[in-house]
Amino acid sequence: MIQTLSFFFCRPHLFGMYHSDKSLRVASYNIRKAKGLDRRRDPMRILNVLNGLEADVIALQEADRRMGARPSVLCRSMIDAETDFEVVPVARNDVSLGWHGNAVLVRKGMPYGKVTHIDLPGLEPRGAVRVDLPRFSLVATHLGLMRRHRAGQLRAIARAVEGCSHAVVAGDFNEWSPHKGLEVLDAFDIHAPGHSFHAARPIAALDRIAVSPGLVVRKAGVVQEGPARHASDHLPIWADIA
Numbered sequence: 069m070i071q072t073l074s075f076f077f078c079r080p081h082l083f084g085m086y087h088s089d090k091s092l093r094v095a096s097y098n099i100r101k102a103k104g105l106d107r108r109r110d111p112m113r114i115l116n117v118l119n120g121l122e123a124d125v126i127a128l129q130e131a132d133r134r135m136g137a138r139p140s141v142l143c144r145s146m147i148d149a150e151t152d153f154e155v156v157p158v159a160r161n162d163v164s165l166g167w168h169g170n171a172v173l174v175r176k177g178m179p180y181g182k183v184t185h186i187d188l189p190g191l192e193p194r195g196a197v198r199v200d201l202p203r204f205s206l207v208a209t210h211l212g213l214m215r216r217h218r219a220g221q222l223r224a225i226a227r228a229v230e231g232c233s234h235a236v237v238a239g240d241f242n243e244w245s246p247h248k249g250l251e252v253l254d255a256f257d258i259h260a261p262g263h264s265f266h267a268a269r270p271i272a273a274l275d276r277i278a279v280s281p282g283l284v285v286r287k288a289g290v291v292q293e294g295p296a297r298h299a300s301d302h303l304p305i306w307a308d309i310a
Contacts (some may be wrong), residue, residue: 127208168195190217
């Protein structure tokens with residue numbers, strides 16, 4: 069089920085003015101509710117990692133706790149004060165940062181448009197959010213643990229971006245195989261920049277960024293240095309998209 073909220077641009081006049089000859093950097097990071105490898109929950113450490121990504125758009129997974137009202141592990145005021153990002157309003161309550169843990173940050177001054185919530189099928193409660201940006205529609209997602217469920221979830225995402233001139237899907241795809249399991253997105257160019265899990269010993273490329281025809285990934289990578297090495301069990305990935 070796809071549900072759309074009509075969030076108009078926080079700065080409507082900028083949408084038609086947002087032009088750059090440079091590519092946009094999209095990042096994805098499963099922050100594990102800000103719990104690091106040292107078992108400490110340290111939101112400031114996560115914010116330091118986000119600042120180092122030099123991204124324009126960031127898709128976060130596990131940004132909210134799973135119990136109760138699902139409060140965010142990252143304080144909005146801290147994000148505003150300590151980073152150059154603002155939170156896209158994808159949450160459906162006042163305490164969460166995201167929806168099903170999926171949150172989207174954009175660099176301050178970047179306009180954004182309609183937000184669409186995408187229900188994903190499967191035994192586990194999963195979802196994705198689509199945010200319309202000046203150059204493409206971004207889908208931020210965290211797919212399920214079972215491949216047969218992921219196939220249905222990817223079909224739901226593919227339907228949600230039908231008709232988009234350009235689309236980017238970013239998140240924790242939970243797919244261990246480098247060759248199988250993502251056939252539903254065969255029209256997309258799927259990038260796994262490198263091994264992003266487990267942060268202590270990266271052996272799997274679970275985190276991916278997929279771009280639709282017409283978009284080109286110029287560079288991509290995995291952040292393996294600094295606080296990212298122990299801030300979460302995943303390493304953040306990024307891609308420069310033209």
